[in-house]
Structures are given as structure tokens and as C-alpha cells.
Amino acid sequence: MSGQRIVCVGAGFSGAVIARKFAEAGYAVLVIDERSHIAGNCHTEVDAATNIMVHKYGPHIFHTDDKEVWDYVNGFTEFKPFVNRVKAVVGDSVYLLPINLHTINQLFGRQMSPAEAKAFVAEQSRQDIDDPQSFEDQALKFVGEKIYKTFFHGYTRKQWGVEPQALPASILKRLPVRFTYDDNYFNHMYQGIPARGYTHLVQHILDHPKIETRLETRFESLDEDARHVFYSGPIDRFFGYSLGRLAYRTLDFEEIRVEDDAGIGTAVLNYCDAEVPWTRITDHKYFAPWSLDETKGSLQFKEYSRACEAQDIPYYPIRLVSDKARLGEYAELAKGVSGTTFVGRLGTYRYLDMDVTIREALDTAQAALDALGRGEVPKPLFARIL
Ligand SMILES: Cc1cc2nc3c(=O)[nH]c(=O)nc-3n(C[C@H](O)[C@H](O)[C@H](O)COP(=O)(O)OP(=O)(O)OC[C@H]3O[C@@H](n4cnc5c(N)ncnc54)[C@H](O)[C@@H]3O)c2cc1C
Numbered sequence: 575m576s577g578q579r580i581v582c583v584g585a586g587f588s589g590a591v592i593a594r595k596f597a598e599a600g601y602a603v604l605v606i607d608e609r610s611h612i613a614g615n616c617h618t619e620v621d622a623a624t625n626i627m628v629h630k631y632g633p634h635i636f637h638t639d640d641k642e643v644w645d646y647v648n649g650f651t652e653f654k655p656f657v658n659r660v661k662a663v664v665g666d667s668v669y670l671l672p673i674n675l676h677t678i679n680q681l682f683g684r685q686m687s688p689a690e691a692k693a694f695v696a697e698q699s700r701q702d703i704d705d706p707q708s709f710e711d712q713a714l715k716f717v718g719e720k721i722y723k724t725f726f727h728g729y730t731r732k733q734w735g736v737e738p739q740a741l742p743a744s745i746l747k748r749l750p751v752r753f754t755y756d757d758n759y760f761n762h763m764y765q766g767i768p769a770r771g772y773t774h775l776v777q778h779i780l781d782h783p784k785i786e787t788r789l790e791t792r793f794e795s796l797d798e799d800a801r802h803v804f805y806s807g808p809i810d811r812f813f814g815y816s817l818g819r820l821a822y823r824t825l826d827f828e829e830i831r832v833e834d835d836a837g838i839g840t841a842v843l844n845y846c847d848a849e850v851p852w853t854r855i856t857d858h859k860y861f862a863p864w865s866l867d868e869t870k871g872s873l874q875f876k877e878y879s880r881a882c883e884a885q886d887i888p889y890y891p892i893r894l895v896s897d898k899a900r901l902g903e904y905a906e907l908a909k910g911v912s913g914t915t916f917v918g919r920l921g922t923y924r925y926l927d928m929d930v931t932i933r934e935a936l937d938t939a940q941a942a943l944d945a946l947g948r949g950e951v952p953k954p955l956f957a958r959i960l
Pocket residue numbers: 583584585586587588589606607608609613614615616631632633634635636637791792793794806807808889890917918919920926927928929931
């Protein structure tokens with residue numbers, strides 16, 4: 575084995591999981607991050623004034639069907655059960671999301687059974703739309719005018735900053751409605767939140783004698799002769815934005831501190847009306863219901879979505895046709911970069927849940943270890959990028 579280290583750019587889940595896998599295989603690893611903390615966008619910290627665990631870049635709930643990934647994260651820290659139950663504010667009413675039998679009955683002032691509601695929504699749906707091209711047409715075909723206008727139109731416009739008619743139909747793949755009273759936001763078998771937060775979890779993943787973690791260090795100014803680099807930063811940034819910037823949405827968080835212990839009374843309130851400028855309010859104490867007795871007051875964040883500028887944090891990749899074309903060009907450039915593998919949500923320009931990020935990091939690291947074992951250079955791109 576050569577004396578050079580493996581370098582992981584980014585101390586989020588991508589970088590940390592790959593670093594751990596290589597460290598356990600006997601390689602020395604350097605993990606760098608330009609931020610002053612580990613855990614990337616999943617970073618959590620306890621607010622000193624209220625003792626509330628704050629998810630600094632927006633709330634994160636772990637949900638997966640991948641037993642191996644679930645066992646992996648539980649091997650590093652304790653998870654507490656958490657079920658996300660989102661509410662939607664529309665006009666003067668509050669509904670339950672995802673749209674379920676309760677939501678439908680409330681919206682239409684009915685007491686329908688599952689079978690009746692199914693037939694009713696089918697009647698509402700726009701069967702005249704044969705080949706939906708846009709998000710709007712797809713939604714109308716699935717649920718009809720009233721459900722679409724109430725829950726999708728305004729929220730989607732605020733979230734993406736464009737008319738839903740301009741978004742591709744592929745965003746809405748399945749019927750977004752349940753005909754039972756199940757209001758568990760996620761369908762996954764395993765759901766929870768680390769009792770001591772995500773940063774504690776990532777800290778344990780990185781806690782290995784063969785891993786050095788260096789914060790406030792940009793890859794661009796790193797002086798290290800690496801054996802191989804795993805890069806979880808933005809792929810367009812790696813190439814100096816030479817082909818232009820990939821488009822993202824960013825979020826602004828308006829912090830609201832209130833003394834009232836009940837706060838908004840729940841973890842997430844979505845605001846569906848286009849006239850309300852924020853997309854949702856989250857109350858972070860409710861993401862740790864096991865510690866409600868130990869917190870003071872409530873700490874809420876109003877979320878606003880807007881186009882990501884050069885100095886902003888990129889959150890959601892937009893992936894319109896023009897972005898995909900540009901991504902394809904960057905992927906071609908990446909294929910020519912020997913000794914670097916692009917990983918994670920920014921390195922591959924995709925929205926990735928944490929479980930998928932970890933799954934891909936484990937698989938990418940294993941494939942790279944196998945390649946190195948055969949004396950080959952690991953591939954620049956393992957993940958499906960387009
Ligand atoms: C608002 C929001 C809510 C989410 N909620 C959930 C959820 O509830 N459940 C779920 O499963 N997933 C959720 N996700 C997805 C989750 O955030 C990602 O799966 C996860 O962050 C991906 O990890 P990563 O390591 O690939 O990227 P990141 O966490 O973004 O880590 C990349 C790191 O690289 C560093 N970096 C970048 N470029 C450089 C450079 N040039 N030099 C040095 N360092 C660099 C960055 O500072 C960053 O720390 C959410 C995402 C968003 C945007």
C-alpha cells in the first residue's frame with residue numbers, strides 16, 4: 575500500500591462513510607471540509623438558550639427500507655423513533671398531509687369510505703389528459719382541479735419559483751394520495767432521528783485512528799499528494815464553473831424564538847397558499863419529542879425558497895432539461911479526471927436522501943477498494959448521475 579492518503583472532500587455523510595470504509599480497510603484518510611463543523615447539511619447543534627436540538631440546514635428525518643444502512647447508522651449512535659406527521663395550512667383551514675382519507679373528507683365535507691373516496695378522486699381526475707408533459711397536467715390527471723389547486727399549485731410555485739406548467743411531469747411519478755387515514759409522511763419501514771443529533775452520529779463515523787478530519791479547509795487550497803480523492807463538493811465548482819453553473823434552489827431561514835412551550839404545536843406546518851411567502855414553519859423541539867421536558871420555549875424557522883446565487887448554499891438541484899444537458903457535459907469532463915471520484919448530492923447533482931447517500935457511499939467505497947486491490951485506478955463516476 576502506498577504511503578499517500580485517501581482524501582475525502584466534504585465531512586457530510588458521503589465523505590465520512592467513505593473515509594470510515596477505507597480506514598477500516600487499513601488506509602490512512604484525510605477528510606476536509608470548508609465549514610467549521612462536520613456532518614454537512616445534516617449538521618445539528620443544541621441551542622444554548624432553549625436546549626433544543628437545531629437542524630441548522632433544515633430538519634432531517636432518517637427513513638429507509640435498507641436494513642443494512644439502518645443497522646450501519648444504529649451501530650454508531652442511538653436512534654429514537656420518529657414519525658413525521660405534516661400539517662398543511664390552506665386559507666383558514668389546517669389539513670393533514672400527505673393527502674389521505676382524512677384530508678379528502680375534510681376538503682369535500684364528506685364521510686367517504688376508502689372505496690368511495692377512491693372512486694370519487696377518480697371521477698375528479700382529468701381523464702382527458704392523455705400524455706401529461708408538465709407537473710400540472712400530471713397532477714390534474716391524478717387528482718383533479720380542487721385537490722391540485724388546494725395543495726399543489728401554490729406550494730409548488732413557491733418551492734420551485736416557476737409555474738407548475740413549466741416543471742416536468744416526471745416530478746410526480748405516483749398518485750400522491752392515500753385512501754386510508756394513515757398520515758405517516760414516509761412509507762419506509764425504519765424511521766427515526768439520532769437521540770443526540772446527526773453531528774454526533776457523523777463524529778462517531780469519523781472517530782477512527784486512521785482518519786484525520788481537518789475543518790475550514792477548502793479543497794482548492796489543499797496541499798496533499800492524494801492516493802485517491804472522493805469529492806462530495808459541487809461538480810461544477812470542481813471545474814471552475816467553466817461550462818456554467820448548475821441551477822439550485824436555496825433556502826432562507828427566519829428564526830423565531832417564542833417563550834410559549836407549545837410553539838406551533840407540531841414539527842412541520844406547510845403553507846400551500848401562493849400568497850403566503852414562506853413554504854413552511856418548522857418547530858425544532860418537536861423533532862426530539864423524547865426531550866420535550868428538558869427544553870425551554872420554542873425555536874421555529876420560517877422557510878423561504880428562492881433561486882440560488884453564487885454566494886448561497888445550494889440546497890435542491892433543479893435538474894431542468896438545460897441543467898441535465900450541462901450536467902452531461904460536466905460528467906464527460908469528470909470521466910477524464912483520473913484519481914478523483916465524484917460522490918454525494920453535490921458531486922452528482924441529485925437530490926439524495928441520507929439513506930441513499932450512505933448506500934451509495936458504501937458501494938462506491940467498496941468498488942474503489944476492489945479496484946485498488948486489483949492495482950487499478952477507481953472510476954471517476956460510480957453513481958447514476960443523469
Ligand atoms: C432542506 C433539506 C432537508 C432534507 N431533509 C432530509 C430528510 O429529512 N431525510 C433525508 O434522508 N434526507 C434529507 N435531506 C438530504 C440530506 O441533506 C442529504 O442526503 C445529505 O446532506 C447528503 O450528504 P452529502 O455528504 O452528499 O452532502 P453535504 O451534506 O452537502 O456535504 C458536503 C460537504 O462538502 C463540503 N464541501 C463542498 N465543497 C467543498 C470544497 N471545495 N472544499 C471543502 N469542503 C467542501 C461542504 O461544506 C459540505 O459540508 C434534506 C436535504 C435538504 C436540502
